Structure formats: structure tokens, C-alpha cells
Amino acid sequence: MHDPDKTVAIICGASQWPHLNRFAGDAAFRNTAKGVEQYLAGRAGMGLAASNILNLFDSTISAVEHFDRIRAFLLGHMDRLHSRDGRGMLVLVAYIGHGAFFEGQRFYCLLLRETHEPAPVESSMRVTVLAHTLRSTAPRSARIVILDSCFAGHAANDFQGAVEEVAAAKVDEIVEQEARLDRRARESAGQIERILGYDSASGVALLCASSSRDPARLAGKGSFTLFGRALIDVLEVGDRHRPGPMSLRQICGLIAARLESIRDAPAPQVHSPEQDGGRDLADAPLFPNPAGPPRPLPGVERRRRQRQLTRAAVAVAVLAAVGISTGGGARFAGHDPGYLRGHCGTEITTLISVGAECIGLTDGSFDLFQPVDRDEAVENRIRSVENTIAAQNRLAEQRHREHPDRPYVTLVDLEALTAPEGGTAAGLTAERESLEGLAVAQNLQLDAEEAGAPLIRVLIGNAGRDMQSGPRLAAQIADSARKDPSIVGVIGLNLSNQATKNTVAVLNDARIPTVATTLSFDYLADWIPLFVQVAPQDRSEAATAAGFAAQLGTSKRVRIYYSGDPNDLYSANLRDDAAYWFEKFGFTVQTTAFTPAGQGTDAQQPRPGDRLIGDAAAAGADNCSIDGIAFFAARGVPDFGTFLDGVASCGGTDATVIGGDDVTRHVADPAARYRTPSVPYYFMSFTPVPETDPEPGPARDFHARLNTLFPFEKDGQRSLDGHAALTFDATQVYVAAVTQLHRNGREISAAALSRQITKLGSFQGVTGTFDYGDANRPNVPRHKPVTVMRVRHGDVDPEIQAYCGELPGRRRSPEPWCPPDADENPPTPPR
Incomplete structure (x- = not known):
């Protein structure tokens, strides 16, 4: 019996040949191909996932591109199944259309939609090349080829031809070199296969609609091919006289019996040009028998x-x-x-051990989160989110099988899921919430009833602590995308540092777009064309922070604290922007670097003229008995908590503490938030939080669905930090672009999406209005809102303290002091 997970199918052929006048087209070919596809995907048939079927029928790509697509498709599934040579795989190939001889019977060719004169051989699917492609790519697979075409029996000669034997000799040479390495694997795998009740056969078997001398026929104009109609009937009805799965030879006999009463009907044939160890693949019981007992x-x-x-x-x-x-x-x-x-x-x-970390990709079935400490309640919430994504992935595949016209895309959520040193057990709460936002977007698409609504498969990626393994994982994603065209983009990326920049650069070189959720570093969008963000930039954040601070009535003195780590692009950039805008609002500015957790003082590189004070606790204690503003432009986890410890160590301060947007990661962790309840602070956020009675619209709909999927988010201690909403909006950017491409009848690919995203125009998201219409910076939303929030006694005040940017639907308007040029200044320096 076949294994649906290890069975892949390829459908080729055409229903018309516009460049060849002597070959008539007919809807019967298309109807037959459709019937074959429905059988392959149907639960009563082979039950294959949509990702296991490559449908090239009526494709306008060239013959060479056909073979390239087939090879890439097989390699992708071989990689997924960890099979270097195709062992254990069942490969089904079906061709429906015209078969013909060219150049005086020298070449038997299967005609494609783009087959044309004066090069009919080169622009057709030559059977010798098809045989070579299958054999050289997956030499140890079981390959069943069904040819519904004239003179199909001739293909048996081509599958035994000289080209095939040369390819086989080369492959066998490689395989023999590996024999000693994997002999135990084959023996043990064979034992398991026998226990599970099916053989891992290999070789080639052909089911042909006619002999090498006979043309094939249509059952009727506009209906089905004669052979195709009988084949589908047999597969759907089965063999009531012989219980158990059906073999290819058995199916051939049943088809012949159905055609027996039709005058001059060509007789189908079975050929086995390549057998493995004397075992004939045509006799292997691989096809479900609906008339027999249920399959195991x-x-x-x-x-x-x-x-x-x-x-x-x-x-x-x-x-x-x-x-x-x-x-x-x-x-x-x-x-x-x-x-x-x-x-x-x-x-x-796809998972790799790097020191004590687990790096790589998963579909949610493996837990990639690596906190600094274990907490059962925290882990249960993480697993709840991962399990939801894994279940929705399976449902998305099912929906795509049921509605193959709906676009089906894969998005990779790439983040640093290894917690920074010095944090708490809940130090990855913000990352978990980001996944929740992605799960909500995925769920929304599953519930969509529109015919062209995209379906989303999600892969979760851990790029390691501080994104240090990001470039390596980006290369892995690029390689996977070459094998699986459904992988169209990356979202996430929760740190703006040198490793993240290098990660995005690798993806950009592979033509894979990145839509970042929280990254606000000013220059990534200027330097990397395929980088898109949903958050505003540091320059807008700094302008809002400085404008807000100017309204507090404190001393016009500000101390800006930032990380001395030269790889922390975010912190140094926010330091520069904050210094620029606080000066514009009339503040006297002092800039101070500190040594972040886990680093030594000798590795720090503060800006020229800036002082280096020590660690984050020393930076916090620097504010004892001093008024004015203390602006924290560094990492929220773990350094902001340490900074607050320093402030609290001297019994408080008269200074007003304002944290940059990365402080939302600290805010997301209740344990960290309640550790220093005596120190109140403001923090910058890129998300307008839900109000008690929000207006109807995307925000209210989003939070209702979030609370339904993850009831624990209704906890009174929820942080209102907004990471889930930002990731939801990042996913909606992809959804909008995919929808537009599909509506316009264009192919959906990573490269096409990278162009389409910057043409989206304006749309309303949960976190504000998205307007990618800026001619100078089309991959950054214009006038995206930046809000100021407050924490007192460890609790997050749900009331927005101030905001700048466009936020339709709010009863409150942006502040009158918001700088109109916040999106442009300070200007980007030369790269």
C-alpha cells in the first residue's frame, strides 16, 4: 500500500497545441487531467497533500523548464524525507495529450502546449529525457508512469535506452560508494516496512493507453479520453473480486475489461523496463481499492x-x-x-545543534523556544501556540486540496528564540506573542470564504541568541525555497543588529522578501531593496519621545543611555536619532554608553566623545538625585530590567524614565515588570493598544480572534505590548500582495511578491495605516503611529499617553507638537 506522505505525483500534458496546426485540441484532455488530479488528492483516492502534487498540465513553460521543475520538485521532497537517492518514495507521473514521432521515427515525443515548429523535438517532452530525469534524480525510487497518448507503448523502449543506462551507471557508481555507510539503514528500514505492512519497492513500471503502433482515442468530444475515463472509473470503483490494494497490472486488466466491448478500442499495456532485484513494480499492491477492506x-x-x-x-x-x-x-x-x-x-x-542551542526550522511540531529557565505555565503557553500553528498547517493543506484554486503560500517566522542571558523564564514572551499574531492571521485566512483568499503554511525558525545564526539559517531558507516554490517570504526578525543585517542581506541575494515586525533601524530599508517593515523607523520614535518629554514640564536635560556593543545597530541608531530630536526640542543632551549583559568592557565602542559608565545597573544608578529625562535607547531584555534595578538601588530618582520601543520586550514579561514596582516609566510602542470599548474595525476583530484562539491572553496581567498585532499586520502585507497577484492572474513567487508589496498603496491594519507610497522609501510605511505608554507599580496603564502618526478611528487626534518631518530626519548618511 502506498504511503501518502512519501508519494509524490507529477501531471503533464496539454489540451491544445496552438503552435501545431496538425494536432487538434479538445477539452477531453483537460477533463481527464482534472479527474486524475482529483483522484490523487481525494481522500477516497491517494490522499496526497497539495504540496505532493506538481501539476504542469497546460503549462506554457518550455520543455527544459518542465524538466527543471520536475527535478526541483523531486529534490525538495527527497530532502524533506531525508532520502538522498529517493529510496522509499513512490513517484507517479501522468501524461495526458498527444504522443508523436519526429525526424523519421527517431524520437518519440510527448507534446506540450508550447511545442512548436521548426523545433518540435526540442520543444517537446522527449521520453528519453523524461526517463533520464526521473532515474538520475531519484534512482532508488519506485516510478510509475501513466501515458495517455498515441503510440504510448513505444515509451518502454525509451526507458531502456542508452541515455538511461549511462545515467544509471553513474548513479550506481555513487550509490555503491555509499553502500557500506547505509547498509544498516536499509536493513532496519526494511524490517520496519515489513512490520507496517508494505514493501519499499523501486524500479520503473509503465501503464500505456495504447501499443507502440496504435493511436489513442477520445471517449467523446469535450468529455474524456477513452483510456482516461476507464482509468478513473477503475481507480474510483476498485476491484470487488480481489480484496486489498491494487497493483498496476491489476488496474490494466480492469481497464482492458471495460474497453473490451468498444469496437477498435486500443488495448492498454503494462511494461516494466527496470526491475529491482527481480521484483516487478507493476505487481506491487500500491493503489487503494475502494471495493476492498479499509486500508491500514x-x-x-x-x-x-x-x-x-x-x-x-x-x-x-x-x-x-x-x-x-x-x-x-x-x-x-x-x-x-x-x-x-x-x-x-x-x-x-532542518534542525542543527550550535553549542547548547537548537537552530533551524520546524512546522510547529518541535519546540524551538529556549528560555533561560524552565517554568511549566510559560512552557504550556508556548506549546499551545506552536500546536495551534501545526494544526492550522495541516488544515491549510487540506483546504488547498479541497480548493486548489486558492493560493497556497509558506511564510517563515524567523526570530531569536534563544533567550538572552540574564532574563527570566518568561523572557521570550514577546516572541511567543509574535507567533500568536501569525497564528491569528493564518486562522483568518482559513475562515475566509472568498474563492481567491490565500492559504498560509507557517514555518518557525530560530536564528539563535541575538540572531547570531541568522545568516546560516537564511541560506537554509533560500535553499528550501529553490526546492519548494510555495516558500515566498520571511517575517519576524526581532533584533536590529549586525547579524540581522547579514541575515536580511542573504535573503535579499536569494530574492526572498523580508517583512520585519518590530525592526526600526533607519537604514535597513535604504540599504536592502527587498527589506520591508511594518514598524516606523527610529527617527520617528525619537521625534515622538523628544516631543512628549518636552511637554512634561521637567528640566530640559536628557541623558541618553545606549549599548556600547558595536554590533547593536538599533541602539547606536536610536542614540543618534534621540540626540538629534531632543536637541531640536531644546534639551541639553548627554550621551552615555554602557556594557550590555554578557559582554566585557574591552569590547565596547562608544561614540567618540561619549562616556562609558559600566553595566546597565551603573547606568540606572547614574540617575540618582538627578532630575530631567533618562532615555533608555538599548535592549529591553535583560538590560532595561537591570537599569531599573540601578534606579531603584538609590531609593528612586527625580528623573523621568522613558524607554525605547525594545523595552516592550521587558514589558511583555510580567515577572520582570513586577520586579521593580517602585520605579514608574514610560515606553515607546509601535502598537495602539485595545481600548475598553474599541471602535469596530481591524483592531477589535483582531483581539477578539486572538482571545478566542489563546484564552490565556485575557489574563489581567497581559502586557499590551503589541507584538502579536505587529506580526499580524506583517502577515497581512503578504496576504494583500498575494491577493492582488492572484486577482491579476500573475504567478505567485517570492520575486513577484517583493515587487508587489511596494505597490500596495494604502490599507488599514491593526497597528495603524499602511502607506507604502513614498517614492524615496517605498518599503517603509509613511506616518506610521508611535505611541507613548506608561507602567506604574508594575502594571501597564491601558491609556495612551500620547501618539504621533496616522491612527484612523481613534477618538483622540495626534498631538499638536508632533514634528511633520519625523519620517525624514535625521537624513540617512551615505552607506
């Missing part, structure tokens, strides 16, 4: 259920069943502790 649970589903139990179950139940291939050769994880250590104790090749 596939082995992959059993392994999936085991994978959900514990990480130990993954290692024991799954690793014992599969051999894993990597770029360095075959590995059998079940007998290689070193492999497990290198992949976070799992068989998942």
Missing part, C-alpha cells in the same frame, strides 16, 4: 503520532525506521549518537 494506517501517520509524544519518542520510534542522508553522505541516526547530537536529539535535518 500508513506508517508515516504512526510515526507522526509517536513524534508528538516526546522528543525521546522521536529518537526511538522514528530514528529506528528511517535512514537519514546529509550532504556529507548517508547516516543512520538510529545507530549514530553523533548525528542525534548534531540535530538537537532528533532525526530532523
